[in-house]
Amino acid sequence: MITGLVLAGGGVLAGLFGSLLGLGGGVLIVPLLTLGFGLPLRESVSVSLVSVIVTSSAGASVYLRKHVANLRLGMVLELFSASGALVGGLIAFLLSEQVLAGLFAALLLWMSGTMLHRAMGSPASASPAVAEPGPDSEAEPSFTDTLAGPGYRVHRLPLGMAGSVFAGLVSALLGVGGGIVKVPTMNVLMGVPLRVATATSNMMIGITATSSAVIYLLRGQIDPFVAGPTAIGVFVGATLGSRVAHRVNTRLLQVLFVIVLLYTAVEMVQKALAS
Amino acid sequence: MSAQRHPAVTSTAATAARLETIAGRLLAWGTRLALLFILVGVVGMAVKGIDPLGGRSFPPYSLVAIPGQIARLQPEGFIWAGMTLLVALPVGRVTVSGAGFLAAHDRRLALVSVLVLLVIVSSVIAALGLQG
Numbered sequence: 518m519i520t521g522l523v524l525a526g527g528g529v530l531a532g533l534f535g536s537l538l539g540l541g542g543g544v545l546i547v548p549l550l551t552l553g554f555g556l557p558l559r560e561s562v563s564v565s566l567v568s569v570i571v572t573s574s575a576g577a578s579v580y581l582r583k584h585v586a587n588l589r590l591g592m593v594l595e596l597f598s599a600s601g602a603l604v605g606g607l608i609a610f611l612l613s614e615q616v617l618a619g620l621f622a623a624l625l626l627w628m629s630g631t632m633l634h635r636a637m638g639s640p641a642s643a644s645p646a647v648a649e650p651g652p653d654s655e656a657e658p659s660f661t662d663t664l665a666g667p668g669y670r671v672h673r674l675p676l677g678m679a680g681s682v683f684a685g686l687v688s689a690l691l692g693v694g695g696g697i698v699k700v701p702t703m704n705v706l707m708g709v710p711l712r713v714a715t716a717t718s719n720m721m722i723g724i725t726a727t728s729s730a731v732i733y734l735l736r737g738q739i740d741p742f743v744a745g746p747t748a749i750g751v752f753v754g755a756t757l758g759s760r761v762a763h764r765v766n767t768r769l770l771q772v773l774f775v776i777v778l779l780y781t782a783v784e785m786v787q788k789a790l791a792s
Numbered sequence: 793m794s795a796q797r798h799p800a801v802t803s804t805a806a807t808a809a810r811l812e813t814i815a816g817r818l819l820a821w822g823t824r825l826a827l828l829f830i831l832v833g834v835v836g837m838a839v840k841g842i843d844p845l846g847g848r849s850f851p852p853y854s855l856v857a858i859p860g861q862i863a864r865l866q867p868e869g870f871i872w873a874g875m876t877l878l879v880a881l882p883v884g885r886v887t888v889s890g891a892g893f894l895a896a897h898d899r900r901l902a903l904v905s906v907l908v909l910l911v912i913v914s915s916v917i918a919a920l921g922l923q924g
Contacts, residue, residue, distance in 0.1 A: 521838060555845075574822065579820075581813070603915050660900060736919055741833070742868070743844045748875075
């Protein structure tokens with residue numbers, strides 16, 4: 518009973534901070550379950566994937582109805598992220614816990630760097646997308662032209678496809694949504710405005726996580742008694758986070774969060790090196 | 793500054809906007825229902841005094857067993873039902889979108905939808921193959 522409440526509480530915190538910082542809850546849930554509760558890493562990844570689907574579906578429902586997400590672009594890219602997740606979901610069972618822990622530590626370090634960059638207000642992390650007209654009325658539109666949105670065109674589609682495959686692999690192996698790869702890919706490489714890239718990534722995460730969650734589910738790797746309270750907690754936290762986000766000093770939160778990520782990365786490295 | 797968009801682009805954008813609304817509603821109601829199932833299961837866990845990390849063994853997932861588990865008011869049945877619905881939601885969103893694109897004669901996006909669904913089916917087959 519107490520453990521269930523603690524799991525739900527952990528889920529609330531993961532969802533809350535994930536929502537405030539623009540991350541999925543996965544990057545917090547996996548260390549929480551692995552380092553905090555001693556669960557095997559692969560089992561933590563599977564529980565995290567369930568929570569990722571919850572936050573993605575809840576968020577995407579709002580983004581889609583407000584027409585912020587680009588459904589067409591998202592569907593094309595999620596074909597590649599889902600394929601990456603399928604491969605990642607299969608590879609995950611071939612890798613040792615130590616290798617997975619090492620990969621997770623690398624992900625945490627990468628996220629720390631990205632977040633620190635953002636907290637410092639580096640212009641490189643801002644959207645380079647410049648409003649530009651859609652395809653003109655004379656020329657027959659190419660397939661890429663049909664993926665454009667209001668005020669922007671889509672560039673470098675093949676690079677976006679490659680980035681999506683990588684995002685799917687990362688998601689399936691480490692139980693995260695993969696937004697940390699998808700958003701910069703769409704925004705920086707493909708010229709999609711940051712707000713649209715974030716919303717579209719959120720929508721894509723559902724199908725990416727589903728591709729690998731199905732494998733974990735059918736292989737009996739998901740514990741319903743851990744995943745249930747955690748998923749409810751994450752949903753409550755993410756909902757709360759979206760309501761209080763405008764009242765919180767996210768820059769200070771980002772700096773504090775970087776410290777937490779770095780500490781967690783060190784713990785994961787120790788786990789990776791443990792025999 | 794803003795050149796007129798090609799009619800084909802305008803038409804596909806209108807189709808996408810309609811589908812976004814439908815898909816958004818599907819996800820919103822589906823998520824609520826799935827979480828309701830999971831919540832009932834979690835409350836059931838509390839009532840039955842199940843410690844999530846107690847024995848480190850848990851009931852395996854079986855789709856066909858879920859109705860019976862729910863009928864017997866077993867918490868895992870409700871949680872599995874919620875999770876099954878959760879996993880089905882993104883698939884439902886792709887299916888609805890694909891059907892919409894097909895109805896709008898947008899064959900390329902309809903084909904993309906079918907391919908996404910095939911990847912999911914491949915995941916299921918791969919998982920079942922690994923089980924065997």
